[in-house]
Amino acid sequence: MVIRDWLGRASTAREAETIVKSGKIAVDGRTVREPRFPVGLMDVLTFPETGENYRVLPLYRKGLGLLEIDGRESGFKLGLIVRKQHVKGGALQFTLHDGRNVLLKDPTERERSIMTHDVFKVELPSGKVLAHLKFSPGKYGLIFRGSRSGLHGPILSYEEVRRYPAKQLVTVQTSEGTISTVLDYVMPVGEGEPWLKLP
Numbered sequence: 001m002v003i004r005d006w007l008g009r010a011s012t013a014r015e016a017e018t019i020v021k022s023g024k025i026a027v028d029g030r031t032v033r034e035p036r037f038p039v040g041l042m043d044v045l046t047f048p049e050t051g052e053n054y055r056v057l058p059l060y061r062k063g064l065g066l067l068e069i070d071g072r073e074s075g076f077k078l079g080l081i082v083r084k085q086h087v088k089g090g091a092l093q094f095t096l097h098d099g100r101n102v103l104l105k106d107p108t109e110r111e112r113s114i115m116t117h118d119v120f121k122v123e124l125p126s127g128k129v130l131a132h133l134k135f136s137p138g139k140y141g142l143i144f145r146g147s148r149s150g151l152h153g154p155i156l157s158y159e160e161v162r163r164y165p166a167k168q169l170v171t172v173q174t175s176e177g178t179i180s181t182v183l184d185y186v187m188p189v190g191e192g193e194p195w196l197k198l199p
Helices: 002-006 013-021
Strands: 044-047 052-059 063-069 076-087 091-096 101-104 119-123 129-133 140-143 152-161 167-174 177-182 186-190
Touching: 002 013, 002 063, 052 140, 076 186, 091 119, 119 186, 129 186, 140 167, 152 186
Parallel strands: none
Antiparallel strands: 044 052, 052 063, 076 091, 076 119, 091 101, 119 129, 140 152, 140 186, 152 167, 167 177
């Protein structure tokens, strides 16, 4: 679908399959030859022969789409922490939104304070954690789910609305005005400015 419909590099599904099977595309730095290989939020697609790079991002009112990025940006992705758990030996394991796991065998006190909804900047294709971004007001946020998906801007506030069921609401200042949405729809993507190119 990406090759045929998003990029227009093939007119039929068979042509798109041939391109993928020939090893002409990489996802997160690794060559992919399976036509049905899934791609999702923050994944990086690279065409080694042409040097083109794209990131999968939410586009406002359009759903997920591709944004062309430079070679420097193709070397990392941002992973939203969706699960934190203690594992054997006192290690900490963090599961990111794309399914990958980050294991910290001897976590420091600072690393123990990392929580779900925070973000790891991950090197591609090694998976090495380059930086940690804590979710908090003042950070730059991206709305990646819901009807306002694709909008982004500074996170103004975060609060829990005490009603049943209780909701954790985040307020983001976007180009479309001040948006209030649920916590699970927002991820931090930078400090004062985004760490990556956004639409």
